[in-house]
Amino acid sequence: MSMNLAYLRTFLAVADTGSISGASRTLFRAQSAVTRAVQEFELLLDTQLFERRPSGIVPTSAAEAILPRAHAVMQELAAWSKDKVPTAQPEAMYRYVPPAVLCGRRLEMFSRLLRCRHMPTVAKQVGVSQPAVSAAISSLEACISERLFVRTTRGLSPTDHAALLGQSTRRALNDVARLRSDIALRTGEITGEVAVGALPLARASILPEAIAQLVAAHPNVLVSTVESPFEDLCAALRAGELDFIVGALRDAEQAPDFETRELFREPLAIVVRRGHPLTQSRSVGLKDLAGYRWITPRRDTPARTLLSSAFAALNHPEPTVVVETGDAAIVRRLLAQTDLLAAVSASQMSAEIGPEKLRPYLSVCPERFARFESHGAPAFSSRRRRRDWRK
Incomplete structure (x- = not known):
């Protein structure tokens, strides 16, 4: 959702103080400006957020629905303040967010620049000029009184502080995009x-x-x-x-x-093509696997760790690995054309494994070794x- 985040801050100020005049004093803005911001926010969300009562302004059910996420957004954006922010008052975080940060488009430019680290690319993606992107970053740098990016021989490089702010900013922007869903859920509609x-x-x-x-x-x-x-x-x-x-x-x-x-949980299977030399025997033992080359999951994955542990438990050297991949399509094509052995989770080959589903080029080694128990998803x-x- 593209919005002026100042609307969100005004909404929180009205909810916090219980009145337009209270929000006006808190934000140092005219009451007419506060009223207009609330009305425009309601138009944007297509719902009423406050009701006027003798006791003051009361949030509607729609407002109650978005309050937790609105507070979360401001808590994330308060990270841009160069002043120390009291963490004991999460409901008042909107007071500490610098005005320059209350621009979703500016934050979007910063977030994109963190990813691609190339200002002309960001300008093209957002649909603005390169000087506009540079000006947006300068405004954000003024909030924290330090640089966000440094120029190197390889291009722009974000500072450590910029990387931390990037995480907070992305969380805030993603939460803003879900405000309408919060309102719809309150009415019983899941969108x-x-x-x-x-x-x-x-x-x-x-x-x-x-x-x-x-x-x-x-x-x-x-x-x-x-x-x-x-x-x-x-x-x-x-x-x-x-x-x-x-x-x-x-x-x-x-x-x-x-x-x-x-x-x-599911087993880790050893899979070969149909017609593979190993399928000619009724019983396949561990020694029969020696000499074959293998397709295995990538290193440092749970399945690969399980496979290595199984070989170690059997006091047997690990197999000769020639392909490491987690892509089932690549495994299928390789098995169809070679005598390689593949160690995969059984569900990844569910369409090919089993007598009633057996494809022309795949079968399962029936040895006990092929049925390691693997933690599932x-x-x-x-x-x-x-x-x-x-x-």
């Missing part, structure tokens, strides 16, 4: 967007099934998936760009600030923010 970080294990079965059930039950919900390495998805979750991640279970040390839930969700579609 908005669900953004899911999808890791390889989840993409094969559980996630498509869950999405199908969700869109059937709630046709006004838009689901978007992001397929990236786990570390990148974690960064997006922390920034509020994702609602949760679904994938193979990681150690708690890898994401100590996330809430983790185990959904299921947990949902990683940030403790700090839960999206309302899940309530």
